[in-house]
Amino acid sequence: MEITKTELAESMAVHQVIVNDIIQDEMALTPELASKLAIALGTTPDFWLKFHNIVVDLEEDNFNFGEALLDGIKEIIAIEKGELNPSRATDIKTLEEGFIRKALCDKHGVVDAVMTIRDVPLREHPSIIVEGALISVCPECGETLSVPHQEQPKFAEAYKKARN
Incomplete structure (x- = not known):
């Protein structure tokens, strides 16, 4: 399952540049953007903010929030469409x-x-x-x-x- 930056931006009601900047780690994930992301993907703002904050706090040198965000979005969409059982997701322990x-x-x-x-x-x-x-x-x-x-x-x- 794939989602483009344009599709995500449209579902969040933001410009594609904003989505691109978040994915490229050039823009922080704000509470407002987390809310829009949560609404677009049927999750909660807390889910995205806590995930982002953990990444920042742990200061993992090779971790890319944008890539993890896209992977998470793909899995959420696949689960919502019944294409993936959450307990069988390969990248989720x-x-x-x-x-x-x-x-x-x-x-x-x-x-x-x-x-x-x-x-x-x-x-x-x-x-x-x-x-x-x-x-x-x-x-x-x-x-x-x-x-x-x-x-x-x-x-x-x-x-x-x-x-x-």
Whole structure:
């Protein structure tokens, strides 16, 4: 599955130059752009901002945010169209309870987050609970930091219920 910069720019309602600058790491991903990206791809702004911040904080010399962004977009589109099972995505590690990974906590910065299974309320709709979700949790404060790709269908279904 491929998406062009022009298609992404159109779905985000921004000029293609902006998409190109983000992909080339010449422009920071702002909250406004993360919101547009989330709307265009059916994700959340937090997903993109936390991902971008982790990359910046870890200062991985050979990591290209733009390439990772495009790879993530391709997989999201393929999963949405039913062309790819999230648990079978080749570039995404299937995570399990107890796995430790780097994540960004608003209170504690980059932490070694622990993958945990919990019932999680949707932030925008706290009365809707995603049961048995695998999430990364800050070891310092217990805050939910991220949801691995393999759990996105559970959350997408919950958001659909919230809209109805």
